[in-house]
Amino acid sequence: MTDSAQRQVVDPLDPRSALHAVEERFRANDLAGARELLQRLLPNVEHDAPLQSRVLSDLGVLEFADADPEAAGLFAARALELNPENAPALELLAQLTRERELRAEALLAEQQQARIQQYRLMSTCVRVRGEPLRRIPLMLHGMGRISFGDGVVMGWLTAPGFHTDYIYIEAAKPHAHVEIGDRTFFNNGTSLRSFGPGISVGSDCLFGWYVDVVDSDMHPMDPAQRRSGEPSHGHVRIGNNVFVGAHSQILKGVTIGDDTVIGAGSVVVKSLPAGVIAAGNPARVIRALDDLP
Numbered sequence: 001m002t003d004s005a006q007r008q009v010v011d012p013l014d015p016r017s018a019l020h021a022v023e024e025r026f027r028a029n030d031l032a033g034a035r036e037l038l039q040r041l042l043p044n045v046e047h048d049a050p051l052q053s054r055v056l057s058d059l060g061v062l063e064f065a066d067a068d069p070e071a072a073g074l075f076a077a078r079a080l081e082l083n084p085e086n087a088p089a090l091e092l093l094a095q096l097t098r099e100r101e102l103r104a105e106a107l108l109a110e111q112q113q114a115r116i117q118q119y120r121l122m123s124t125c126v127r128v129r130g131e132p133l134r135r136i137p138l139m140l141h142g143m144g145r146i147s148f149g150d151g152v153v154m155g156w157l158t159a160p161g162f163h164t165d166y167i168y169i170e171a172a173k174p175h176a177h178v179e180i181g182d183r184t185f186f187n188n189g190t191s192l193r194s195f196g197p198g199i200s201v202g203s204d205c206l207f208g209w210y211v212d213v214v215d216s217d218m219h220p221m222d223p224a225q226r227r228s229g230e231p232s233h234g235h236v237r238i239g240n241n242v243f244v245g246a247h248s249q250i251l252k253g254v255t256i257g258d259d260t261v262i263g264a265g266s267v268v269v270k271s272l273p274a275g276v277i278a279a280g281n282p283a284r285v286i287r288a289l290d291d292l293p
Helices: 002-007 013-027 031-045 048-063 067-081 087-122
Strands: 127-129 136-140 147-149 167-173 176-178 191-194 198-202 212-214 235-240 276-279 284-288
Touching: 013 031, 013 048, 031 048, 048 067, 048 087, 067 087, 087 136, 147 167, 167 176, 176 191, 191 198, 198 212, 212 235
Parallel strands: 127 147, 136 167, 147 176, 167 191, 176 198, 191 212, 198 235
Antiparallel strands: 276 284
């Protein structure tokens, strides 16, 4: 029997047999035939959500094969509204998302590289050792030292502030030193500012977006001395593999032990031991990591 004759005997009112015929056409790479059957079948499965979802996801796959990602995305979205567990639709959505990410990265590359170079030229610190991977502009200021270990990463594409913000590191005084260990990652908008005692960050740490670390009160607490006096300072030491949540602040004189997790939005004013979860303002130990279920 010819292919055209086979198409004539398919009954779109019998969804199961029609879908079987669609699968045969997919296997035979007869995409036009598969599309024709699916379009004829679609009105007959309107009252069967799982079948309608399957038909829509198949149509989305065909649109993706025809290089029409916009139409493919619409079909995938409709399919998932009807059946959130539709595996082909989820796979198609993942492919479409990755394709858009690649397109965005390509479009941003020239613009972001220009911003990165601009902030490099505006940086004033000349005592810099090591070179991090700059995915976002990085400003390095001050007369002190700034040291980067191997594999340090600055910025993340799919986080707030990637297109508009930058990371700021300052070693203000000649004796100030900001030291960052190997493979530590800083998200967008992070700032580290040392005015003398220094900031030491261990290896393999993760910093969420808009985290602030500072080793000084900036101004004295005494109202009479606030504009002219010497503020209080204290070395900040952050251990290895520490995870600092977004919008957190780590203030002067604090030591944070290895592996500890700081909850988002926390203000750390006192030292924390290793291997705990801490959060709040001021941050307090909530539990030990060993106690997690």
